[in-house]
Amino acid sequence: MSQSQALIPLFPPGLARVLRVIPLAPLSLSLTAYSQKIAKSHPSLFRRLGEFDHVKFVLDPVDLPFVICLAPSGGVPRVTVTRGKGDGVARISGPLAALIGLVHGAYDGDALFFSRDLVVEGDTGAALALRNAIDDAELDLAQEIAAISGPFSGPLLHLTAFIQRHTQVYLTRPEEAEAW
Known part of the structure; x- marks a missing residue:
């Protein structure tokens, strides 16, 4: 275990087991509505994605039994929560707390990447564009x-x-x- 892993809290395994049986459609609909509200209040977030504003990203919280697929769709985002690997041009995997901490600027993405607490697969340019867009939005x-x-x-x-x-x-x- 890396030093940073010891500092990143993991989602409680008992609660994660409960999440294995919940229906994911309501969560997908809620996250889509929430992301569309964010898109309206932070339109530059999606413009900042540039050429990647129509690609799909997979956010994989490794301590949860599902992945979150984000399709920015040019500023009208759609979020699908699914079991399995999901489909996207870039996959960003790590503990849920690390992924949320990245959004808030609480963790350094480079440090998490080099410590292997965060794994990026696929189009790293797309993943970097997403990271920069989120950093700039200061969500x-x-x-x-x-x-x-x-x-x-x-x-x-x-x-x-x-x-x-x-x-x-x-x-x-x-x-x-x-x-x-």
């Missing part, structure tokens, strides 16, 4: 969820902070987490 997934949650935004942010403190999984940007 905060918890804030994005709160923005579309109306009166539930406050309680959701408190729940997110609680979960983050107790799991060490970055659900928000590190500078935001320190403010809580």
Whole structure:
């Protein structure tokens, strides 16, 4: 085990087993709706993909029993959660906490790659374009969820902070987490 692996929390195996039997269509629909909201509030995220704005990416959280397939579709993204390998031009694999931490800038992608905590397969140019687009957007997934949650935004942010403190999984940007 690499030194960084010891620091990256893994999804609890018992919960991962439960996820093996849940239907994935509702999760796919929810993630598609969520990603389309992000596309509307951060249109440059998808423009920044350049020539890769119509390719499919596979995000493979190795500690979960499914993969997440992202089709940016020129700014009208579609997300499909599937069991098995998924289909895409680039696959980015690693623990869920590392993948989420990359979105929030909590982990250095190069360090994760060279320590083999993160594995990139397929078109590395496409994977790099996705990483750069996400880095430039400075997304905060918890804030994005709160923005579309109306009166539930406050309680959701408190729940997110609680979960983050107790799991060490970055659900928000590190500078935001320190403010809580």
